Amino acid sequence: MKKTxxxxxxxxxxxxxxxxxxxxxxxxxxxxxxxxxxxxxxxxRWTKAQAGAVITLTYSANIGIDASLGNNFAVAMEGDLTFDAPTNIQADTMQGGIIKVTQDPTGGRVTTFGANWMKVGTFSEDTSANKTALYQYTVIDQTHVLVQHLGDI
Known part of the structure; x- marks a missing residue:
């Protein structure tokens, strides 16, 4: 019997x-x-967890994260590293995520952020061999990216 x-x-x-x-x-x-x-x-409105892949970046002394590839990034250091301005940013999206930077077995590598990055809080990364620093970032626009050092593991 069909009901209406x-x-x-x-x-x-x-x-x-x-x-x-x-x-x-x-x-x-x-x-x-x-x-x-x-x-x-x-x-x-998501009713289940949403997770994106971690994009592995190839080490270079200067890296400009391609924001069209994802939200979370990881890089293994082979030397000092500078993050340049992210590329391919969608306007007004406030894209954000985590950047995982791992020291090599030598350690002592320095991570810096270019002019477009605005540091929030104190940065005191542990540069010991094989340590991993975690950074949270939020892209405001093409020339303003907030970044915060969350800690080391």
Whole structure:
């Protein structure tokens, strides 16, 4: 026996109404693979953990992080290192993440941040052999990136 349920959806946003309609189509077998639940042009509420891959950077004395590749980055030092301004930043996104910098077996390598990076708090990295420093960053715009030394492991 088929039942009809009447629900007031006037409080829903247009996006939520669209998602509800797509869900109904999927449930009726009219669409496959829908809905994904996420859209790039609206706010999304995640109900499960979201994790991106850690992008391994190739060591160079100067590295400009390519922000289009991800949010979290790691590099193994082979010498002193300077982070230049990130590239491929999306305007007004406040992209952020973690940068993991690992000393080589020699240790004593120095990490510096270029002119676009604005240090927050005190930086006192442990440069002992094989130590790893963790930095949190937030991209404000092409010329302003906040960075904070979280600690060493």
């Amino acid at each position: 349920i009447i629900v007031d959806i006037s409080f829903l946003t247009p996006y939520e109404v669209n998602m509800l309609e797509e869900t109904q189509q999927v449930m009726r077998g009219g669409r496959t693979g829908y809905p994904t639940g996420a859209s790039t042009d609206v706010s999304n």
